[in-house]
Amino acid sequence: MQVLELGDPRRMGDFTLIGRLGVGGMGQVFLGRSAGGRAAAVKVVKAELAEVPEFRARFRQEVAALHRVGGEWTAPVLGADTEAVAPWVATEYVPGPSLQQVVESGYGPLPEATVHALAGRLARALRAIHGAGLVHRDLKPSNILLTVDGPRIIDFGIARALDTVAGSLRTSTGVVLGSPGFMSPEQVRGQRVTPAADMFSLGSVLVYAATGRLPFGSPELGLHALMFRIAEEEPDLTGVPQTLTGLVAACLAKDPQRRPTAEQLAVHTGTDTDGPWLPAELLAELGRLAARMLTAETPPQGSPTPTRSTRRRWPALATAVALAAVATGTVLALHDDGEKDPATGGAPAAVSNSASPSAEPGVPDEFVGAWEGVVEGDSDLPKRVLRLEISPGTTGDKAAAYIDTDGDAQCTGRSKLLSADADTLVVGKGQVTARVPQGSCTPLSEQTLKVRSRDVLVWKSGGLTADFYRSAGGRDAVPDQYVGTWVPANETYREKELIRIAQGPIGGRLVRMSVTAGMDDGTEQYCDSTFVIGAVSPVLALSPAMYTAQSGKGCRQPDSVFLTVGRDGHLLLYSMAADAEPAEYVRKS
Incomplete structure (x- = not known):
C-alpha cells in the first residue's frame, strides 16, 4: 500500500480513504474504512471515462447488477455513487494474497486437493456472477484472493462497462479488456463474449494453479504468438494431475458451446477437503503473520502510513495481513476452520500468549x-x-x-x-x-x-x-547444496537420467526427474515426474513420484524418495521402492 498523494480524495461517501492499493483500467483503487471500521477497496473512475455518457450509463447498470450477486466466494459491494463527478464503487476488502502472489512469489504450484477445492469454489462464485447477468471478462490469478476459508473473486462485472467506449479509449493507458494469458478465443478474435469466456479463463487459471505456468505459453514469448496459440492450438496440460485434466480440457474447448457452464461445473466438483483447503505451510504462515500483527498500531486517521513487512518470507502475505490491520483498526487471528468468536461480534477470536487469570494456555515461544x-x-x-x-x-x-x-x-x-x-x-x-x-x-x-x-x-x-x-x-527453504541439475555418477547412464532441484518453499513441487530406459524389444521408454518436498533437514524428503509424461506403462515408483549430499558432494538417492544401495549422482557440468 502507498500513502495518499496530493490531490487524492480523502473521502468517498461513507468511506475514509487511508491509502492507495493500485491502479486499474477504470481508475485508482484506494483502501477505505467505513464509519463502523469495515475495510473496503474503493475504486474511483478515471476523469476521461466519467465524462463519457455511454460509460456512465453502463457503469450504473453494472453497479446495480453487482449488488445482486451476493456470491459466497465473491467480494460484495458495500457502497457506490454512480452519479458523482467522480463515480465510485466500494467492495469488501479481502485480507489475503492473490493466487498470483502465492504461486509466483510464495508457495509455488498448489497441491492437487487444493486445486480441486479451488475449482469447485470458483465455479460457485462464477455461478453467482453469471446468475446476476454479469460476465467477469478478466478472471485471472491476480483477481483471485486466497483466504483461510476459501478463495474470493474480485473486480467482476465492471469490465463490461468499458465496452461502450472501447472504440475511442481502447488504446488509452491502462484500459485493458482482458489479460492476454487468460483470455478466451472469442476475446482474442474480438467476437461476442458470453459467460463461456469466463469458463475458458477458469481452465487457464486451474492450469496455472496446478503447474505455475500458462497453458498456451508466456506473454514474454510474444503477444501475437500467444493469442494465435489461444485461438488455434491445443493447450499444454503437462503437469496437470490426471484427476483434473478432463475438467480443465473441457473448460479450454475452443467452441464456447462445448464448455461446461458454471452451474454444470459446480454440480460436478466439490468444495470440501478432509481438512483446511490450503496447504499446511501456507496456513501456518498466515497464522504466524496474523499473530505477529496483534501488536500493530493503527495510524492516526488522516495520516496514512505505508505498511511494510518486517520479515523476508512471504512478503505478499505480510502485506495483505498488514493492510487488513490498518483498514479495520484491529488485527484478527486467522482460523483455518473459519470458527467465529461470539464475544467479538462474529469476528475470529484473536490469538495471544499474554498471561491473564482467564486466558487459555498458549504455545510458548520456544516451540514456535x-x-x-x-x-x-x-x-x-x-x-x-x-x-x-x-x-x-x-x-x-x-x-x-x-x-x-x-x-x-x-x-x-x-x-x-x-x-x-x-x-x-x-x-x-x-x-x-x-x-x-x-x-x-x-x-x-x-x-x-x-x-x-x-x-x-x-x-x-x-x-x-x-x-x-x-x-x-x-521461499528459500531448500539448502543450496541440493539446488541444481544432477546426473548419474555412472557415466553409462548419464544420458538416460536427469534430476533437477529448484529453490522454493516446503510443500512445493520443486524436484523433477526424467528417466529414459531401454526395453527388451529394443524400444525406449521415458518417465517424467515431479516430487513434493516434505522436509529439508537432515535429509531432503520427497513424496512418491507424480508422473507428468510417460510412454508405456512401466513408470511405477510407488514409494517416497530421500536425498542427502555426501562429503564428496555427490547426491545420494534412497528409494524405499528399491531394496538396494543408494543411487549416486553428480552435478551436471
Whole structure:
C-alpha cells in the first residue's frame, strides 16, 4: 500500500480513504474504512471515462447488477455513487494474497486437493456472477484472493462497462479488456463474449494453479504468438494431475458451446477437503503473520502510513495481513476452520500468549517455528521423515501443521493443541488435509514435544521417539547444496537420467526427474515426474513420484524418495521402492 498523494480524495461517501492499493483500467483503487471500521477497496473512475455518457450509463447498470450477486466466494459491494463527478464503487476488502502472489512469489504450484477445492469454489462464485447477468471478462490469478476459508473473486462485472467506449479509449493507458494469458478465443478474435469466456479463463487459471505456468505459453514469448496459440492450438496440460485434466480440457474447448457452464461445473466438483483447503505451510504462515500483527498500531486517521513487512518470507502475505490491520483498526487471528468468536461480534477470536487469570494456555515461544526429524531409520538410511510447523495459539487451536513423508506416501495434516507449559507441548491426533498419492493416509497419533535445548525438541508419538531440530522455511527453504541439475555418477547412464532441484518453499513441487530406459524389444521408454518436498533437514524428503509424461506403462515408483549430499558432494538417492544401495549422482557440468 502507498500513502495518499496530493490531490487524492480523502473521502468517498461513507468511506475514509487511508491509502492507495493500485491502479486499474477504470481508475485508482484506494483502501477505505467505513464509519463502523469495515475495510473496503474503493475504486474511483478515471476523469476521461466519467465524462463519457455511454460509460456512465453502463457503469450504473453494472453497479446495480453487482449488488445482486451476493456470491459466497465473491467480494460484495458495500457502497457506490454512480452519479458523482467522480463515480465510485466500494467492495469488501479481502485480507489475503492473490493466487498470483502465492504461486509466483510464495508457495509455488498448489497441491492437487487444493486445486480441486479451488475449482469447485470458483465455479460457485462464477455461478453467482453469471446468475446476476454479469460476465467477469478478466478472471485471472491476480483477481483471485486466497483466504483461510476459501478463495474470493474480485473486480467482476465492471469490465463490461468499458465496452461502450472501447472504440475511442481502447488504446488509452491502462484500459485493458482482458489479460492476454487468460483470455478466451472469442476475446482474442474480438467476437461476442458470453459467460463461456469466463469458463475458458477458469481452465487457464486451474492450469496455472496446478503447474505455475500458462497453458498456451508466456506473454514474454510474444503477444501475437500467444493469442494465435489461444485461438488455434491445443493447450499444454503437462503437469496437470490426471484427476483434473478432463475438467480443465473441457473448460479450454475452443467452441464456447462445448464448455461446461458454471452451474454444470459446480454440480460436478466439490468444495470440501478432509481438512483446511490450503496447504499446511501456507496456513501456518498466515497464522504466524496474523499473530505477529496483534501488536500493530493503527495510524492516526488522516495520516496514512505505508505498511511494510518486517520479515523476508512471504512478503505478499505480510502485506495483505498488514493492510487488513490498518483498514479495520484491529488485527484478527486467522482460523483455518473459519470458527467465529461470539464475544467479538462474529469476528475470529484473536490469538495471544499474554498471561491473564482467564486466558487459555498458549504455545510458548520456544516451540514456535519449523522442526524436522527422522522418526524411522536414521540420516544415513532414512525411512520416515516428519516436519512440524508450530504456530502461536491457545488450547483448541490447530497450532501444529505437519508433513509426514513415509515409505509409501506423503501425508499433510494439522493437529489441535491439547496442552502447553514452559517445556512440554501436547497436540492431538492429526487431521489429514492432503496426500500423495491419492488414497488413504493414517493421521498422526497424539504427539508430545519436550524442550531439550533452544534448537532441539524430543518428539514422541505412537511408540516412536526422535530428536527434532529447527528447520528453514519460506521461499528459500531448500539448502543450496541440493539446488541444481544432477546426473548419474555412472557415466553409462548419464544420458538416460536427469534430476533437477529448484529453490522454493516446503510443500512445493520443486524436484523433477526424467528417466529414459531401454526395453527388451529394443524400444525406449521415458518417465517424467515431479516430487513434493516434505522436509529439508537432515535429509531432503520427497513424496512418491507424480508422473507428468510417460510412454508405456512401466513408470511405477510407488514409494517416497530421500536425498542427502555426501562429503564428496555427490547426491545420494534412497528409494524405499528399491531394496538396494543408494543411487549416486553428480552435478551436471
